[in-house]
Amino acid sequence: MESTRVTAPPKFGTLARTFNKILHLHRSVNISANGAGVAPEKDDYSIPKLKLSQNFSEHSSILSEGVSEFYKVEHEKQPQNLSSSEIEAMESLLANLFASISAIKAAYAQLQMAQSPYDPDSIQSSDLAIVSELKRVSELKHSYFTTDFIIPHTSFESQSALAAQIEEQRNLIKTYRITTNKLKADFKLKDSEICSLQFELLEAEKNNRTLESKLHPGRSLSALDGLHPSGLNPTHFLSVLRFTFKSIQSFVKLMVKEMESAGWDLGAAAGAIQPDVLHCNKPAHWTFAFQSYVCQKMFSDFHHKSYNLAAMEDRSMWGWRQFFDEFTQLRYVEHIQKLSQHSAIANFFRVKYLALVHRKMELSFFGNLDQRAIVSSDQSFPNSAFFAAFAEMARRVWLLHCLFFSFGEPESNRSIFQVRRGSRFSEVYMESIVEDKDVATAKCRPATVGFTVVPGFRVRWTLIQSKVYLLPSTSDDNQW
Known part of the structure; x- marks a missing residue:
């Protein structure tokens, strides 16, 4: 049974050859920049001045077994030196290409930014900018394949290499600014979330203090929430x-x-x-x-x-x-x-x-x-x-x-005071820290102060009793 010969699709082969030319063109441009008139090294990948054949039947295309290489396209190459005008044209081509790519990146970043919050005008303008730059890249491609590397004055506005590089830097700056604005927006969103969570935390703490004050009166300061000096x-x-x-x-x-x-x-x-x-x-x-x-x-x-x-x-x-x-x-x-x-x-x-x-x-x-x-x-x-x-x-x-x-x-x-030992007990200034049941068990009654446990205070017109430990004594010893 005869094996069927597989021919590579023209578009895919053309794309592969185009990438090879662009990569090795950059090497040729660098050599020309280092010294005018110095011929590039001759190797199998040097870029000759030739027309790409549209008839792929003249070339054999074989599907390789390796994963890193898809097609090997054979063609005749005649190594030649590039003229200064061709080098200038290629520099302009590459500069315009990268300027267009950076413009697409900037427009796409703007498109993403316009998704949230939703901005239909910005989305439309970004979409048009992306389409416009893609058309420009397409025209650059057609110019490259049809004019022997020389970029003609076509419908799009061609630029010199320097002007295109400036445009690329501007697009990169635009991309960075859009990214910065996005990060700032994210930061504000996170900051608002933090404020919201802090508010919820304060409310939860306030509710906890209220519950604690009900469960254990006197153990929390929830009663002082919102206290003003005048009150x-x-x-x-x-x-x-x-x-x-x-x-x-x-x-x-x-x-x-x-x-x-x-x-x-x-x-x-x-x-x-x-x-x-x-x-x-x-x-x-x-x-x-x-x-x-x-x-x-x-x-x-x-x-x-x-x-x-x-x-x-x-x-x-x-x-x-x-x-x-x-x-x-x-x-x-x-x-x-x-x-x-x-x-x-x-x-x-x-x-x-x-x-x-x-x-x-x-x-x-x-x-x-x-x-x-x-x-x-x-x-x-x-x-x-x-x-x-x-x-x-x-x-x-x-x-x-x-x-x-x-x-x-x-x-x-205001003032703070404590009661001396042996002082007569007074309910106005003192409060016994010993519970009544303990006194009753001892079969004695309080008479004089043994020592102050917690000092007393006077704040404005209010007297806060001190807590004292009272010395028990029998009725015979308690003579005032």
């Missing part, structure tokens, strides 16, 4: 004070847990701080001694605007508005690293931690002084649950301090 009153201060005392209780619980883990004698430790807690022989009362110790350290120099710290001396000149703005700014900032960026509160953390947590205490709890060293370094804060609990407590004390000085001048508008 500030002592009730707000009382809410923040309760909020602060809750964190003090939480820190004391953690501190007592560490004491137990380290094998401390809690009774002896509590008695060393406040001997009066040993009178009733109730281990539950030992916690009040530890709470008193923490409050003494945290509220020391509370009545000074600068907390009597040299590093914060500039705060002594602050007005009530600055303190209120800081309270508003830091009210919901809980992350330690964000708080460390605030120099004043970071300094407050360091001073209070070093005063509250003794070296022997930290060494007993953790077996080393690493946390103390980190705090003293002024570089960062320890990444531990113990310091995180301390930082939350210190943050709330700081917020209470800011709100305390937000009530304006004069100084008589």
Whole structure:
């Protein structure tokens, strides 16, 4: 059976030969640029001046077995030197070709840009520009095949090589600008999405605080949302004070847990701080001694605007508005690293931690002084649950301090006080921290103050009672 001879399609063969000519033409142009009159090297791929035969029956076309080569077209080649006019024509051809390709890229980029948001006018103009440039490329092709590389004055506007190169650069710049505008639009879209998500986050946090305030009254500051200085009153201060005392209780619980883990004698430790807690022989009362110790350290120099710290001396000149703005700014900032960026509160953390947590205490709890060293370094804060609990407590004390000085001048508008040991109990100035059932169990009634656990405050016309530990005594001993 005779095998059928396969002839390559004319259009495909022509395209392959065209690409070969363009590639090797660029080599010839580079050689001519390096030295006029220097003939290109003679090889099998040099471009002769010839007419492409339209009769493909004169050439054999064989389908190759390899994937990298489709057709091998044989033709007669007579190597010749290109004249200066032909070189100039080819330079102009290539420059115009690349200018058209860059124009197509720019128009296509504009077309994509016009899809979203939808712009019908821009889409139509981009489409026309693409069609126009494709026609121009087609005319360049026909000119190349029909005029022996010489570009005639055809219907399209031909340019010199330099002018075409300038046009190419302009098209590239146009493409970059379109891409930049696209990226800017994407950035604005992402930015709006971020703002939307931040708004949703704030709403979710607000709802969480509302639910938390209903579930645990006094443990959150949701009641102060949207607070304006003109609406500030002592009730707000009382809410923040309760909020602060809750964190003090939480820190004391953690501190007592560490004491137990380290094998401390809690009774002896509590008695060393406040001997009066040993009178009733109730281990539950030992916690009040530890709470008193923490409050003494945290509220020391509370009545000074600068907390009597040299590093914060500039705060002594602050007005009530600055303190209120800081309270508003830091009210919901809980992350330690964000708080460390605030120099004043970071300094407050360091001073209070070093005063509250003794070296022997930290060494007993953790077996080393690493946390103390980190705090003293002024570089960062320890990444531990113990310091995180301390930082939350210190943050709330700081917020209470800011709100305390937000009530304006004069100084008589506010004050902080504690009750001396042995003072007569007064329900006007004091509140017993011991529950009534504990007093009833002890079969005794309160008489005199043993020590102050939480100091009292006076804000404007309102007096906020101090929390005191009362010494129990029998009726025979209670003579006023």
